[in-house]
Amino acid sequence: MSDVIAEQRTRTNWAGNVTYRASGLARPTSVDEVQRLVATTPRLTALGSRHSFNEIADTDALQVSLADLPPVLDIDTERRVVRVAAGMVHSQVAAGLEARGWALANLASLPHISTAGAVATGTHGSGIRNPSLAQAVVGLEAVRADGSVARVDASSPDGALDAHRVALGALGVVTAVELAIVPTFRVATTVHLDLPWDAVESSFDRIMSDAYSVSMFTSFDDRGARQVWVKHRVDEPEPSVDLVALGARPATGPVHPGENDPAGVTEQGGVPGPWSERLPHFRSSFTPSTGAEIQSEYLLPAASAVAALRELRPLEELFAPLLIAAEVRTVAADTAWLAPSSGRQSVGVHFTFRRDAAAVAAAIERIEDALAPFDARPHWGKVSAASAERLHAVYPRLSDFAALARDLDPTGRFRNPFLARILT
Known part of the structure; x- marks a missing residue:
């Protein structure tokens, strides 16, 4: 069996806002090793690519990475x-x-x-x-x-x-x-800038449904949707909404969602390319920084999107020194019990903040107060202030899931502090 690594160096998540408390890290190289490790370890938590911004993958016991399993x-x-x-x-x-x-x-x-x-x-x-x-x-x-x-x-x-x-x-x-x-299919991405708020509100549904994938980026300031990314499947009808007529202007070159160096973004300008190189915002060949950021996201019923954005706009002064970018996207309804879009057509409002934990915590409290009337569900891998009671209220199957977890793991082998808090 591969050795458990009791690392002396400090280990963190991708963004550096969570320092792991794990006693060690195991990197099994086969499923057999995973089986033996699970069977002989009192408590352990699976660790993915460390891109969660909360403590969902943290533990005071053992972390297990599957990155060394043979690729299949x-x-x-x-x-x-x-x-x-x-x-x-x-x-x-x-x-x-x-x-x-x-x-x-x-x-x-x-x-x-x-x-x-x-x-x-x-x-x-x-x-x-x-x-x-x-x-x-x-x-x-x-x-x-x-x-x-x-x-x-x-x-x-x-x-x-x-x-x-x-x-x-x-x-x-x-x-x-x-x-x-x-x-396989091909996609072309076009970007428009500075779509006014009145156009966002009056044409939101038309814009978001006009192509295979659409994202709006905003700082909640007077620029409105400062970027609108339209990702069009080239085997489908061309987008029909004239964003210029609605007050936006075409981007004259590549842009970054956070208005940073666009070198790492996937190709824009309406140039068709494979789905794998257009649906992500960032190139697979680009190695993300360990960026000084904290992310939070909430999914709410699609019909509430415009009203929710209207409630967030008065927070502009709070966001100004802190917010790198907010992204608004649509997500179709899921059947998964705990999917944030489970059972309802949804709109996600995603926030990327500068890495200032105290300021972000205060901002999140204000955001969650603003979004409370819209039955907003926090993303499981992002930072949230939601209590266990609130999570159970907005995720109707969470109690059923907690019961299943107790049945399948009666001794709490996979339980960590994050799960212990929410699986009540």
Whole structure:
């Protein structure tokens, strides 16, 4: 079995705002090793690509990385399914699929995140027809608390697949996922700048549904939506909303969502390219910095989006020194119990803040107060002030999930402080 590494150096998440308290890090190189490790370790927590901004992957026990498991990318063309090793990142999966003429229907904005970690936290891309990445899961394999491997798919009883799609690491260590795939497709991204607020409000639904994937970026200042990214599938009808007529202007070159150096963003300017190189906002060849930032996100019913943005605009002065960018995206309804878009067409409002923990905490309190009337659900991998009671109120199946976690893991082998707080 691979050694458990009791590292002396300080270990943090991707952004550096969480310092892990784990006693050590295990890097098994086979599923057999994962099984033995789980069976012989009193408590452990799976660690993905460290892109969560809260303590969901933190523990005072052992962390387990699956990054050293052998890469697996097996395509079943008849079922239109790909089986991938859980530790692989989306850029690896996307490149392998594209090379063989296949695609995932959607990707997150950053392609460097682990496949299993993105699924487990309800991470999503954008598009009124595109649910979260977890909805693409048609099967998975998880090492249970006793070290056995369980397969879960659509034939499993009692809605088990929907319970496992977004599982927060509470039901076992996922070692492989099966994802629905589609034939490859091409996408072209165009960007417009400074869409006025009155146009955002009057034409929001038309704009957000005008292409395969649409994102608005704002600072909640008088520029309105300072960037509108329209990602058009070239095999579908051209977008019909004239953003210039609504008051925006075309970008004359590549732009970065945070108004930084655009070298790392995927190609814009309406140049068609593979889905794998257009659906993410950032290039897979670009290594993200360990950026000094903190992220938060809330998903709310799509019908409430304009009203919610109107409630957030008075916070402009609070945001001015702190907010790098806010992104507004659509997400189709999921069936996963704990997906932030479960059961409803949704709009996500995502905040990227400068890494000032105290100031961000104060801002999040104000944001959550503003969004409370809209039944907003916090993203599981982002920073939130929501209490366990609030989470149970906005996630109707959370109590059912907590009961399932107790049944499958009665001794709390996969429990960490984050899960102990919410699985009441």
